[in-house]
Amino acid sequence: MTGSDQPDRAVPDEVHTSDGGAQEPSLGEMQLAERSSLRRVEGLSTELADITEVEQRQLRLERVVLVGVWTEGTAAQAETSMAELAALAETAGSTVLEALIQRRDRPDASTYIGSGKAAELREVVMATGADTVICDGELSPAQLTSLEKIVQVKVVDRTALILDIFAQHATSREGKAQVSLAQMEYMLPRLRGWGESMSRQAGGRAGSNGGVGLRGPGETKIETDRRRIRSRMAKLRREIAHMKNARDVKRHRRHTTGVPSVAIVGYTNAGKSSILNALTGAGVLVQNALFATLDPTTRRTVLDDGREAVLTDTVGFVRHLPTQLVEAFRSTLEEVAGADLLMHVVDGSDEFPLEQIRAVNEVIADVLRGAGADAPPELLVVNKIDAADPVELTRLRGVLDGAHFVSAHTGEGIAELRAHLTERLPGPGVRVDVLVPYSRGDLVARIHAEGTVDSERHSAEGTAVGAEVPRALAAALAPYTMGGAQGG
Numbered sequence: 001m002t003g004s005d006q007p008d009r010a011v012p013d014e015v016h017t018s019d020g021g022a023q024e025p026s027l028g029e030m031q032l033a034e035r036s037s038l039r040r041v042e043g044l045s046t047e048l049a050d051i052t053e054v055e056q057r058q059l060r061l062e063r064v065v066l067v068g069v070w071t072e073g074t075a076a077q078a079e080t081s082m083a084e085l086a087a088l089a090e091t092a093g094s095t096v097l098e099a100l101i102q103r104r105d106r107p108d109a110s111t112y113i114g115s116g117k118a119a120e121l122r123e124v125v126m127a128t129g130a131d132t133v134i135c136d137g138e139l140s141p142a143q144l145t146s147l148e149k150i151v152q153v154k155v156v157d158r159t160a161l162i163l164d165i166f167a168q169h170a171t172s173r174e175g176k177a178q179v180s181l182a183q184m185e186y187m188l189p190r191l192r193g194w195g196e197s198m199s200r201q202a203g204g205r206a207g208s209n210g211g212v213g214l215r216g217p218g219e220t221k222i223e224t225d226r227r228r229i230r231s232r233m234a235k236l237r238r239e240i241a242h243m244k245n246a247r248d249v250k251r252h253r254r255h256t257t258g259v260p261s262v263a264i265v266g267y268t269n270a271g272k273s274s275i276l277n278a279l280t281g282a283g284v285l286v287q288n289a290l291f292a293t294l295d296p297t298t299r300r301t302v303l304d305d306g307r308e309a310v311l312t313d314t315v316g317f318v319r320h321l322p323t324q325l326v327e328a329f330r331s332t333l334e335e336v337a338g339a340d341l342l343m344h345v346v347d348g349s350d351e352f353p354l355e356q357i358r359a360v361n362e363v364i365a366d367v368l369r370g371a372g373a374d375a376p377p378e379l380l381v382v383n384k385i386d387a388a389d390p391v392e393l394t395r396l397r398g399v400l401d402g403a404h405f406v407s408a409h410t411g412e413g414i415a416e417l418r419a420h421l422t423e424r425l426p427g428p429g430v431r432v433d434v435l436v437p438y439s440r441g442d443l444v445a446r447i448h449a450e451g452t453v454d455s456e457r458h459s460a461e462g463t464a465v466g467a468e469v470p471r472a473l474a475a476a477l478a479p480y481t482m483g484g485a486q487g488g
């Protein structure tokens with residue numbers, strides 16, 4: 001049993017698996033099929049018909065060679081980074097033919113890998129018949145252009161690759177708008193570079209690029225494109241702000257009705273959606289692919305004590321998430337700021353779980369700073385313990401104090417996790433009448449922040465408060481309970 005034997009109201013029964021996800025959820029399968037059928041469809045609106053050359057380049061990553069510059073860290077870390085780039089490339093739908101790592105103090109200012117290595121790369125491209133080179137970093141527009149000149153196939157960087165995946169995966173209106181905005185922001189300074197190499201390469205590409213090739217990216221064309229992109233970006237920003245308002249209202253309503261909320265965050269592919277499914281029986285898309293989830297999915301569940309809670313599955317994070325994306329997804333990620341609890345899921349079978357934790361924490365801190373919000377309490381959940389190395393797990397148990405160790409697949413630890421959530425989430429609360437000494441002003445502050453105060457009086461001995469507070473806080477307040485004042 002996974003422990004998720006409470007009925008879930010949001011989904012039909014047949015989706016509810018008791019074996020923790022051995023069966024592929026049907027909703028997920030549908031989404032999966034839909035996704036692959038959409039893979040090669042250019043997603044931008046017709047308004048952008050004139051400038052989709054950039055998009056089309058990004059969507060045609062078919063046979064790729066990866067190249068990385070290894071500037072710091074161990075060889076194992078450099079290899080992990082390349083393996084991740086390969087996974088990203090495959091997620092975007094391409095076949096990885098070859099990967100090269102170059103050891104340098106810093107990326108070459110003009111060609112990223114240096115001209116000697118670039119010539120070597122050209123050889124590899126010719127030998128393998130690759131049509132794209134993907135660099136493991138963010139390249140300047142000039143670097144992209146110079147490297148393209150040498151290798152003579154299109155060159156794409158990690159940022160463009162991630163943006164491409166996001167563009168393929170976004171399903172909600174808000175998600176799509178956010179990705180478009182991020183892509184345009186990325187594109188804007190690169191238009192000239194893309195344009196120049198496009199005109200050189202236009203002959204090699206079929207149909208869809210004909211218009212561009214014929215016209216040529218003259219200075220005027222670029223200027224017009226820029227202006228169009230800018231005004232489209234402004235429009236998108238307005239739309240996104242509007243959608244965010246609607247979501248804020250919904251969230252606020254949830255808050256005022258007192259339904260506690262959990263935001264599930266974590267590195268991409270850590271198993272966030274699997275845990276949501278294991279906890280609630282929801283049929284959220286689970287895929288061994290990066291960024292399977294892009295739109296926050298909220299599911300209701302019934303806690304062990306019969307209360308309701310909502311869990312929100314969020315977009316996964318990755319090292320060096322393009323800044324344009326952090327920016328664009330900020331409003332979505334603000335779900336994080338509004339949650340009562342952050343459930344941070346870590347892949348315990350990953351080679352460097354602590355680095356994943358760090359990368360995720362950086363993005364969260366960034367988002368919260370932007371939202372001007374305090375971090376909600378965090379619960380660390382180490383997933384995939386069925387697949388993890390036992391020695392590594394022992395080490396993790398040592399360093400990750402208070403973490404829960406679970407397997408969404410076998411269901412191990414899931415019941416305990418549910419019990420912990422029940423315990424930890426603010427509930428309708430416990431009635432307390434306490435006299436808190438002035439030395440514990442922190443507790444009074446917490447009562448105000450976490451509970452509902454209905455009486456407060458200052459006396460010589462301290463602050464007398466009558467309030468309804470979450471169970472955990474009630475426990476902390478137990479020593480200050482006023483004699484005989486119980487029961488209300």
Ligand SMILES: Nc1nc2c(ncn2[C@@H]2O[C@H](COP(=O)(O)OP(=O)(O)OP(=O)(O)O)[C@@H](O)[C@H]2O)c(=O)[nH]1
Pocket residue numbers: 266267268269270271272273274275285286287288289290291292293294315316317383384385386387406407408409410
């Ligand atoms: N062995 C093992 N694999 C798991 C477990 N939980 C999830 N997985 C696998 O890990 C992969 C990613 O799972 P998801 O739940 O889609 O991960 P996610 O964090 O939602 O990923 P994104 O939405 O892509 O960021 C899938 O192939 C799952 O089957 C687990 O407990 N054990």
Ligand SMILES: [Mg+2]
Pocket residue numbers: 272273274285286292293313
């Ligand atoms: Mg997911």
